[in-house]
Amino acid sequence: MPHILTRSLDRRATIFLAIVATVGVLLPLSNLLLPDTSMLHVPTYLMTLFGKYVCYAVLALSIDLIWGYCGILSLGHGAFFALGGYAMGMYLMRQIGTRGVYADPVLPDFMVFLNWKSLPWYWQGFDMFWFAALMVVLVPGLLAFCFGWLAFRSRVTGVYLSIITQAMTYALLLGFFRNDFGFGGNNGLTDFKDILGFNVQAEGTRAALFALSCLALAISFLICRAVVGSKLGKVLIAIRDAESRTRFLGYRVESYKLFVFTLSACIAGIAGALYVPQVGIINPGEFAPGNSIEAVIWVAVGGRGTLIGAALGAVAVNYAKTVFTSGVLAPYWLFMLGALFVLVTLLLPKGIVGTWNAWRDARQATSLSEDARSAAFEDGAVKPHMAE
Amino acid sequence: MNALDTRKTSAMLYLDGVHVSFDGFHAINNLSMTIAPGEMRAIIGPNGAGKTTMMDIITGKTRPDSGDVLFDGVTDLTRLDETQIAELGIGRKFQKPTVFESQTVEDNLLLALNVDHRVRSTLFWQDSRADADRIDQVLEIIRLTGARRRLAGNLSHGQKQWLEIGMLLAQDPKLLLVDEPVAGMTDVETHQTAELLKTINRDKTVVVVEHDMTFIRELGVRVTCLHEGSVLAEGTIDQVSANERVIDVYLGR
Ligand SMILES: Nc1ncnc2c1ncn2[C@@H]1O[C@H](COP(=O)(O)OP(=O)(O)O)[C@@H](O)[C@H]1O
Ligand SMILES: [Mg+2]
Numbered sequence: 001m002p003h004i005l006t007r008s009l010d011r012r013a014t015i016f017l018a019i020v021a022t023v024g025v026l027l028p029l030s031n032l033l034l035p036d037t038s039m040l041h042v043p044t045y046l047m048t049l050f051g052k053y054v055c056y057a058v059l060a061l062s063i064d065l066i067w068g069y070c071g072i073l074s075l076g077h078g079a080f081f082a083l084g085g086y087a088m089g090m091y092l093m094r095q096i097g098t099r100g101v102y103a104d105p106v107l108p109d110f111m112v113f114l115n116w117k118s119l120p121w122y123w124q125g126f127d128m129f130w131f132a133a134l135m136v137v138l139v140p141g142l143l144a145f146c147f148g149w150l151a152f153r154s155r156v157t158g159v160y161l162s163i164i165t166q167a168m169t170y171a172l173l174l175g176f177f178r179n180d181f182g183f184g185g186n187n188g189l190t191d192f193k194d195i196l197g198f199n200v201q202a203e204g205t206r207a208a209l210f211a212l213s214c215l216a217l218a219i220s221f222l223i224c225r226a227v228v229g230s231k232l233g234k235v236l237i238a239i240r241d242a243e244s245r246t247r248f249l250g251y252r253v254e255s256y257k258l259f260v261f262t263l264s265a266c267i268a269g270i271a272g273a274l275y276v277p278q279v280g281i282i283n284p285g286e287f288a289p290g291n292s293i294e295a296v297i298w299v300a301v302g303g304r305g306t307l308i309g310a311a312l313g314a315v316a317v318n319y320a321k322t323v324f325t326s327g328v329l330a331p332y333w334l335f336m337l338g339a340l341f342v343l344v345t346l347l348l349p350k351g352i353v354g355t356w357n358a359w360r361d362a363r364q365a366t367s368l369s370e371d372a373r374s375a376a377f378e379d380g381a382v383k384p385h386m387a388e
Numbered sequence: 389m390n391a392l393d394t395r396k397t398s399a400m401l402y403l404d405g406v407h408v409s410f411d412g413f414h415a416i417n418n419l420s421m422t423i424a425p426g427e428m429r430a431i432i433g434p435n436g437a438g439k440t441t442m443m444d445i446i447t448g449k450t451r452p453d454s455g456d457v458l459f460d461g462v463t464d465l466t467r468l469d470e471t472q473i474a475e476l477g478i479g480r481k482f483q484k485p486t487v488f489e490s491q492t493v494e495d496n497l498l499l500a501l502n503v504d505h506r507v508r509s510t511l512f513w514q515d516s517r518a519d520a521d522r523i524d525q526v527l528e529i530i531r532l533t534g535a536r537r538r539l540a541g542n543l544s545h546g547q548k549q550w551l552e553i554g555m556l557l558a559q560d561p562k563l564l565l566v567d568e569p570v571a572g573m574t575d576v577e578t579h580q581t582a583e584l585l586k587t588i589n590r591d592k593t594v595v596v597v598e599h600d601m602t603f604i605r606e607l608g609v610r611v612t613c614l615h616e617g618s619v620l621a622e623g624t625i626d627q628v629s630a631n632e633r634v635i636d637v638y639l640g641r
Binding site: 227230231232234235237238241242244245246247248249250251252253255256259 | 447449469470471474475479480482486487488489490491495498499500502505506507510511512513555559
């Protein structure tokens, strides 16, 4: 185990983790301890907003793991995020108890409203946090496993795979919209009261949720790094670059894709679960195909196949979205997002961090080879290289 | 023959009456061929003769419409997929050099190593002395020791061909299928490749497709000429190149 960790932590990864840790600790502290009048005080609304971005960053990581390293372009990852969110939402609904409008001790308000007499079987157990937490990972993971098993075994790749992932999230969108599906229909799940006994609205809880989101980002990042830094990571890249060649070497490509796709869906589910208590609602809109596409754009902008870029891209694009959609430019946001995607694809195909890394690596390589040459020269070891 | 021996043939590779058609076009037409264990066989023939398609059939990329393809006397290759066939010990070098361009030369070899290829063992794989030695050894053989940390995509065409042969060596198969290994190589490189294949043939069965007649002569092995998906002639290079029909369809007068 230790060697997996050391192997996955290079300088860039360490800096990234240090930043995530610093933000994860300092922001909540400033929110809780500093007086409102202080310049450095972070207001609660801002902390919650950043908390949302951090959850998006975790989702972006999960997309980058499969797209950047294994070439699987999922345009339905929002579905796994939303399923994790719904699992958490169900727990939060069951915590409301008699404080709901209809004051039913067991049934959430929307079920009373629909004249349901008892809790459907799939709502059982969600009053227990550990069970809900398990489902946050298990449900997206299981869906991804079944979906992937069918798709990868039939060798569905490229655009076709992207299209069926869109179809998957769209089908879930339609399902969750229906009242008789049992997840609150159009309105989704909301009016949460508390989580593990703490008021979800309280500043302390919000600060804790923010810190936990940063922790989730750090852990997801470490997991992804460990995976891509292992020999399995090299196999993933091999599959991305030359899938059939990889088969001829004796690798069962579909098993590798299935593993990484399922892992990625689990991470996306965790992101969704942390997102829901912070925004206070989960509704079928989260399954909208457009959401999944937006998430892919974050990764493209930040730089696919870099992990750090995916996380930064998610934060940067969403920050821009917040700024623009709250001003006069609001109606044009989608056009700007589209333009951003086109510009990045044309001008910075490696994304922001990918381009930066390439530039740094190139500089390092030149200075290294210059060092090597001058060192060798001093040793008198330089001979003109003979073609054999 | 031993009564318990279920082998249908003593051949390493046995093709009998194989047919493949693509949308009605008969790419392989009643193709039969036998490669003995330890043999090296050269396959020649005009473009479109079906040489690459034959390798596709052996390696599970293309399923024949009919006919038998047996490996090692017992294994019916037409029932297996690419991964299973590779695990049996059949390695392949493609006509267009196919290496993992965005990875280093040594990582290409590491990926090719003949080890447990299952997900879990790959995830928890650790560097070992034995693997490192094997990689060093292959690098030495393919003369890429100095380029081990370079990206495979930055190699010259000839070096890529060699890297792919190196990947075959790392894979350590029983049977090597080598499709046009010297295309785009200089004369010196071609000569070195012939030497390399001869060395490999000391303990492995090799099937090599090539157009370069000088190269084929240098190998000095039995030659099969394919034409329109079936065997036109077979024998020593002198017999085959003296064959009237081979001259007509392939060598030219
Ligand atoms: N997948 C395919 N679909 C259709 N036609 C094919 C396919 N693969 C090969 N062919 C055809 O089969 C014939 C044999 O091709 P190939 O085996 O590549 O020839 P060679 O390697 O001897 O030059 C060619 O006419 C080629 O166009
Ligand atoms: Mg060919």
